[in-house]
Amino acid sequence: MNISSDESLARPSVVIGGGSGIGLTVVSKAVEHSKSVSVMDLHAQRPASLSPFPDVEYVQADVLDLEALSAGFAALAERGPIANVFVSAGITLPAPIDQVDPSDAQRCLMINLMGSINTIKAVLPHLANDASIVLAASAAAYTGGGYVGGSIYGASKAGVIGLTRGTARELAGRGIRVNCVAPGATSTGMVGDDPAIVARLTEGTLLKRLATPDDIANGVAFLWSSAASYMTGATLDINGGSHLG
Ligand SMILES: NC(=O)c1ccc[n+]([C@@H]2O[C@H](COP(=O)([O-])OP(=O)(O)OC[C@H]3O[C@@H](n4cnc5c(N)ncnc54)[C@H](O)[C@@H]3O)[C@@H](O)[C@H]2O)c1
Numbered sequence: 001m002n003i004s005s006d007e008s009l010a011r012p013s014v015v016i017g018g019g020s021g022i023g024l025t026v027v028s029k030a031v032e033h034s035k036s037v038s039v040m041d042l043h044a045q046r047p048a049s050l051s052p053f054p055d056v057e058y059v060q061a062d063v064l065d066l067e068a069l070s071a072g073f074a075a076l077a078e079r080g081p082i083a084n085v086f087v088s089a090g091i092t093l094p095a096p097i098d099q100v101d102p103s104d105a106q107r108c109l110m111i112n113l114m115g116s117i118n119t120i121k122a123v124l125p126h127l128a129n130d131a132s133i134v135l136a137a138s139a140a141a142y143t144g145g146g147y148v149g150g151s152i153y154g155a156s157k158a159g160v161i162g163l164t165r166g167t168a169r170e171l172a173g174r175g176i177r178v179n180c181v182a183p184g185a186t187s188t189g190m191v192g193d194d195p196a197i198v199a200r201l202t203e204g205t206l207l208k209r210l211a212t213p214d215d216i217a218n219g220v221a222f223l224w225s226s227a228a229s230y231m232t233g234a235t236l237d238i239n240g241g242s243h244l245g
Pocket residue numbers: 016017018019020021022023040041042043061062063064087088089090091092111115136137138139182183184185186187188189190191
C-alpha cells in the first residue's frame with residue numbers, strides 16, 4: 001500500500017487547530033493529496049502560517065463554540081461531504097494539582113475534551129459515510145504528564161482516548177472510523193525550546209529525540225488513509241517509546 005497515492009487522502013479534509021504546530025504540518029501533508037483542505041482555528045484573521053497554502057479555506061471557530069463549529073462545517077461541506085477530520089486544537093497545563101487554579105483546570109478540560117466532543121457533534125451531519133476522524137490524545141494520558149503537561153492535561157487526554165473508543169462504537173454503523181494519535185513530546189510551540197526541559201524530555205524517550213511534527217502528521221495521514229480502513233477506536237502511540245518509562 002502506497003499511502004502517498006491513496007485515494008482517501010484526496011478527499012475533502014479539515015484540520016481543527018491547523019494554524020500551527022502539528023495541525024499545520026498535517027495541513028502541509030494534506031494539500032499534497034487533496035484539492036479540498038480546510039482549517040478551523042481561533043484566530044479572527046487567517047493565520048500567516050497558512051500563506052504557503054493559498055487554496056486552503058480558513059474558517060474561524062473556537063472549539064468551545066458549538067454554533068460556530070456547526071456553521072463552519074456547514075459552509076465547508078458545500079464543497080462536498082467531509083471525509084477526513086483531525087482535531088488538533090488543544091492547550092497544555094503544566095500546573096500540578098496542588099497549585100492549579102480551578103478555572104485553568106476547567107479551561108484545559110473543556111478545550112481538550114469538550115472541544116473534541118463539540119467538533120464531532122458539529123461535523124457529523126456533514127461527514128461522508130466512510131469518513132475518518134482522528135483526535136489528538138497524548139502520551140501524557142498514560143504517564144500523567146511531566147514537564148509540559150501536568151495531571152489535569154493528562155486527564156483531559158485520557159478522556160480523549162475514552163471518547164475515541166466510545167465514538168468509534170457509536171459511529172461504526174455509518175462506516176465512520178474514529179481513532180486518535182497519542183504523541184510524545186513534539187517540537188512545537190507547546191513544548192518550547194528551553195534546553196533543560198528539552199533535554200529532560202529527550203532523556204525520557206527510548207529513541208533519544210523528541211518527535212517532529214512530521215512524525216505525528218505521518219500517523220494522522222495513515223489513519224485517514226485506506227491502509228487503516230480496518231482500524232477504529234485505536235490509539236496510535238507516536239512517542240519514541242516514552243510511554244514505556
Ligand atoms: N506538542 C506536543 O508535545 C504534544 C504532545 C502530545 C499531544 N499534543 C497535542 O497535539 C495537539 C496539537 O499540539 P501542538 O503542539 O501542535 O500545539 P500548538 O499550540 O502549536 O497548536 C494548537 C492549535 O490549536 C489551536 N487552538 C487552541 N485552542 C483552541 C480553541 N479553543 N479552538 C480552536 N483552536 C484552538 C491553536 O490556535 C493552535 O493553532 C494538541 O491537542 C496537543 O495537546 C501535543
